[in-house]
Amino acid sequence: MTRAGFGLLTVILLANEASGQVPRANDAADIPRSAAPRPRMSPADMAVMRQPLQPIEKIARDMYVIAGGGGNSIVRVTGKGVLLVDAKNGDKETFDLLVGQISTVTRQPVRFVINTHGHPDHAGNNGRFEAAGAVVLGQDRSAAHSIEPPPGGQAPGPPSRVFHEQKIVRFGDATIELRHVVAHSDGDALVYFPDRKILATGDVFTTVPSMAQYASGGSAYGLRDALERILRYDATVIVPGHGPIVSRSVIEQRFRDLDIFLARVEAGVRAATPKEALLSSIKADDISIEPMGFTWNSPSQLDGLYLEVSAKIGMKP
Numbered sequence: 001m002t003r004a005g006f007g008l009l010t011v012i013l014l015a016n017e018a019s020g021q022v023p024r025a026n027d028a029a030d031i032p033r034s035a036a037p038r039p040r041m042s043p044a045d046m047a048v049m050r051q052p053l054q055p056i057e058k059i060a061r062d063m064y065v066i067a068g069g070g071g072n073s074i075v076r077v078t079g080k081g082v083l084l085v086d087a088k089n090g091d092k093e094t095f096d097l098l099v100g101q102i103s104t105v106t107r108q109p110v111r112f113v114i115n116t117h118g119h120p121d122h123a124g125n126n127g128r129f130e131a132a133g134a135v136v137l138g139q140d141r142s143a144a145h146s147i148e149p150p151p152g153g154q155a156p157g158p159p160s161r162v163f164h165e166q167k168i169v170r171f172g173d174a175t176i177e178l179r180h181v182v183a184h185s186d187g188d189a190l191v192y193f194p195d196r197k198i199l200a201t202g203d204v205f206t207t208v209p210s211m212a213q214y215a216s217g218g219s220a221y222g223l224r225d226a227l228e229r230i231l232r233y234d235a236t237v238i239v240p241g242h243g244p245i246v247s248r249s250v251i252e253q254r255f256r257d258l259d260i261f262l263a264r265v266e267a268g269v270r271a272a273t274p275k276e277a278l279l280s281s282i283k284a285d286d287i288s289i290e291p292m293g294f295t296w297n298s299p300s301q302l303d304g305l306y307l308e309v310s311a312k313i314g315m316k317p
Contacts, residue, residue: 048208048243053094056101059237059245060196066101069094070121071241074200075102076193078172081111085191085200086241087136090124090156098125110134112171113159114178116202116241117188118145119216120156127157137161137169139180142187145216163189183226184241186217190226192233199235205251207243211295214304220262221312227255257287265309275306275317 053069064075070088082102088094102110115123115138123146126136138146138159146156169176177192184203191200204226212218230238230251238246264282273281279291279302291297296305310317 053088053097053101056105058105059239060198063193063196063198064102064105065239065245066098067244069097070124071116071203072200072239072243073098074191074198074239075105076171076174076176077106077108078174080172081108082106083112083114083171083174083176084110084129084134085114086116086122086202087113087125087129087156088121090120090127092128095125095128112169113137114169114176114191115139115142115146115159115189116191116200116204117185117216118142118156118158119185119203120146122202122241123156123159125156126159130157130160135160137163137167137178139178139187139189140164141180141217142185142189145185145187179229181226181229182217182219182222184211184213184216184218184223186219188226190230190233192235194234197234197236198239199230199233199237200239201230201241203241205230205238205246205254206241207246209290209293209295211301212304213301214308215300218304220258220305220308224255224258224262227251227258231255254288257289260287261289261291262309265305266313269306269309269313269315275302278302278306 051068054067056064056066056075059065062077066073066075071086073088074085076083088098099110110129110132111134113126113129113134113136115126115136118138123138126146130136136159140162143158143162146158148155163178165180167178169178175194177194179190181188181190181204188202188204190204204223212220212223231248238248238251240246261282265278268278268281279297282291284291296302307317
């Protein structure tokens with residue numbers, strides 16, 4: 001996460017499974033407006049974010065996932081070495097534990113690392129893997145975030161190679177498709193293994209409430225579009241940035257919830273609702289997005305959302 005970010009809260013906005021139809025613009029209800037309480041992450045969600053590094057789990061032939069110690073990491077074992085998606089928190093203990101877990105399934109070293117984005121809970125050990133002889137690849141905008149240290153920590157270090165919009169990586173017997181999206185940050189990458197139908201979303205999607213992080217160039221509309229793009233893949237295994245593997249139906253529901261949320265924010269802006277009262281005016285009892293939660297209800301997030309929505313609908317903020 002960048003210096004202006006939220007520490008552990010480097011995750012993408014999502015909604016838990018709930019039902020609802022996309023409303024018309026005038027569906028924003030007349031709800032009493034009140035001062036915002038200080039938003040907090042729930043204990044259950046905080047437990048996911050602070051989860052220690054977990055034992056490696058097999059998800060397909062020659063493919064594994066390692067949760068905790070930062071974002072989820074995917075391991076692909078090939079005859080050329082190990083390909084790793086996301087390098088977790090940047091400390092030696094986490095690095096050693098990560099390498100140790102990989103060593104339980106192969107003697108091959110990590111030769112190639114792909115960053116889903118540049119935040120330190122996903123790219124934290126870039127430098128250590130590079131020093132060990134691995135190539136590290138990331139989207140070119142993510143490189144800017146990976147050189148900024150988190151509060152009280154060290155910068156992850158930029159990738160040694162970058163790509164722009166799309167890239168096909170061939171490593172050993174694996175083919176990996178990379179797609180740049182602007183969602184959680186402006187340097188997100190969707191990472192797809194077509195031969196195993198496994199997709200790594202990074203923090204474009206997580207199973208804890210999260211955000212389009214404006215401090216890192218994120219976009220709420222880009223986040224919605226990225227969720228829709230995820231559904232275009234023929235993926236049968238979807239590995240989020242944080243939390244357990246999910247099904248397509250979860251992505252579909254969260255796309256719908258975000259679409260509803262944005263429609264209601266647009267209605268509030270069109271109705272000239274004061275920015276400070278905007279989120280408390282949003283009807284949210286039929287969606288799982290919490291407008292007054294920590295993902296949106298902070299000064300920087302509210303400012304970013306208000307400016308983005310105003311620009312989208314052609315109104316002056």
